[in-house]
Amino acid sequence: MTQDGSEPAEALSATDRVVDVLRGRILEGTLSPGAALRETSVATELDVSRNTLREALRLLTSEGLVTQAPNKGASVKAFTASEVRDIYRTRRVLEVQAATESAVADESRFTAMETAVAAKERAEQARLWREAGTASLRFHQALIAVLGSCRLNEFFRTLLAQLRLAWAESCDEERFQRGWAARDRELFELLRQGLRAQSVGVLLLYLEDSERQVLDGLRRARAAPHQARTETGAHGVAPLEHTPRGE
Amino acid sequence: MTQDGSEPAEALSATDRVVDVLRGRILEGTLSPGAALRETSVATELDVSRNTLREALRLLTSEGLVTQAPNKGASVKAFTASEVRDIYRTRRVLEVQAATESAVADESRFTAMETAVAAKERAEQARLWREAGTASLRFHQALIAVLGSCRLNEFFRTLLAQLRLAWAESCDEERFQRGWAARDRELFELLRQGLRAQSVGVLLLYLEDSERQVLDGLRRARAAPHQARTETGAHGVAPLEHTPRGE
DNA sequence: ATGGAAATATTGTTGAACAATCAGGCTTCT
DNA sequence: AGAAGCCTGATTGTTCAACAATATTTCCAT
Structure with a gap:
């Protein structure tokens, strides 16, 4: 929306926009590994509904940039x-x-x-x-x-x-x-x-x-934990290995 | 649910279950390429909400088994x-x-x-x-x-x-x-x-x-279109090339 | 403090709603 | 008849509010 209005070509869906924004923040470092992604707060901040945000999180999880633990929510992936x-x-x-x-x-x-x-x-x-x-x-x-x-x-x-x-x-x-x-x-x-x-x-x-x-x-x-993590500490927290069906 | 109740180990989320079911049907041929996946009908049939179904469709799209065209809905992918x-x-x-x-x-x-x-x-x-x-x-x-x-x-x-x-x-x-x-x-x-x-x-x-x-x-x-397709014909229908950012 | 219970927050999922867009049929004009 | 346009019903995109189930925190009594 507030991006560059030059090309009106791409009419991204809300979900896609959210995915892009979050991916951007994760890769650029605004969101550190291990940081919790609380649904309501992120949703309201990005001005979308919780449902849309959930879709986006699922997608990011499938990209391997986010982990989701049942009933415990999503967080930026911290790699082992x-x-x-x-x-x-x-x-x-x-x-x-x-x-x-x-x-x-x-x-x-x-x-x-x-x-x-x-x-x-x-x-x-x-x-x-x-x-x-x-x-x-x-x-x-x-x-x-x-x-x-x-x-x-x-x-x-x-x-x-x-x-x-x-x-x-x-x-x-x-x-x-x-x-x-x-x-x-x-x-x-x-x-x-x-x-x-x-x-x-x-x-x-x-x-x-x-x-x-x-x-x-x-x-x-x-x-030596560099600096306080935004939210969830990325320290001893075992980052919940995603089920490795294969291999 | 009606699967094999032997191992109670995995407590899949509704979305995951839907993804599994649909993926299964697609690969086993129950759902032919090009077939439309109308949100309400599929959702009620699988007994989940439309929101959950949408998450599942998005995931299947990212797996490359489904295509989604804006405002036109999802359909089983027909490869070119x-x-x-x-x-x-x-x-x-x-x-x-x-x-x-x-x-x-x-x-x-x-x-x-x-x-x-x-x-x-x-x-x-x-x-x-x-x-x-x-x-x-x-x-x-x-x-x-x-x-x-x-x-x-x-x-x-x-x-x-x-x-x-x-x-x-x-x-x-x-x-x-x-x-x-x-x-x-x-x-x-x-x-x-x-x-x-x-x-x-x-x-x-x-x-x-x-x-x-x-x-x-x-x-x-x-x-020579084999047989009548479940819904959307898979015939001359250009299956809406997914945006090929790369290559 | 320490164990546990109550209170609070968060997630998983649903249902209903509504605007925007699409598809097909119907009318109308030439 | 054929093309242009309009109407109507379906379908999608998105939001909101709700509620049960599950974490997490707070607080109290021991």
Whole structure:
């Protein structure tokens, strides 16, 4: 509503709007991991009915950004170490495949990646850490795009959103993002040159280091609760593992 | 409610129950592709409120089994050819990787696959075509499991559910399933022997043939509408492409 | 303090309501 | 007859108020 009135194209439903707003707040850090999402308060704040809000929460839960425990309500997802590992395992599968396939990819794919990498470098220079994180994710998203599948793109998008959230908990952005622009650049250049084996090797190291960093940060954050959480403490609270039907 | 009362363990919410029931009906074919899901009628039939039903529909939409057009309501998803291709593209990425990795997989993974393949053979023998289809999907699900990622498993599950639905539209089960047990078996044996290159080769052919068959069936079904659809015809009705933000 | 009971808050679910939009039939005009 | 428009009934999008069931907090008596 108060967004940009330029394009009247999209007439989002109330639910969709709420999903967007909440997703935005979660990813941008306004809503910290573990924070409770009380139905009435959020609903009145966003000026929608409790029913609509509930739909939105359900959707966000299915995106993996929110957890819902029966009769106890919803809260911003706080990832466990094992979940973070799962996310990286998934990334490895997809990105390695993408790196391999990128050797025969269209040139336009590379310009998309290049754009993201350049953005990341600028952001790091300017010390806009959150921005830097986003750019990095965009680079990897562009990498996945070479696989040419909508479904995969969409899936990867939700995956990275989860990772973004995990980052949010694990540490302060600066220490977290500093120095990664160079590694993104390195990886990108190898990909562009079509050096499969090398690309994959570098990629695996990249992911391994990144994973370790997140896990360390998470461990540290859990050990010494950074700062008072908005509501529900994110401390010893076992974040209610969602039923893992598979695996 | 009238299910099996053996395990009182799971206390599903109303929404979850509705999702399960509808998903079941869609995959089992009771609800054909293109069929309209009128809110009031479905809600009263399942004995829940319209609000609850709406939550369920939203969820099913996010699973890709239902489409919702603004102000026009929900209907069982009818896949386009290009979507089917997208599904297979995704399968290729994941299954090829899984086949590769299966060479170093735990023995227990193979027993899971073996079970599914055997079930498929029995089903084909007994001419239980739908059962056969399910077994085949279970085999491929088990293959993906070697990648060891919950998220990937879950994603693949929804992917195969979509494919199941696409099959439903594309043809009668018999012609569709006959003969595939042998190919599943062939693939499985190669995997078990750890012959990477050969496995991948056979797998790619398998997927290519399967894709072609589905696309042919779909074309045929569209050309000569099999039988009167429950409600909304699934004929020339452009099934309202869901916004493809990515790709 | 400590266990437990009463009070309060929150969730799960429903039913009814109403404006906005859609689908089909009917009228009317050319 | 055929096209343009209008009316009407269905259906969706969204809200509100209610109530039972389940947490959480408060408070009291021991």
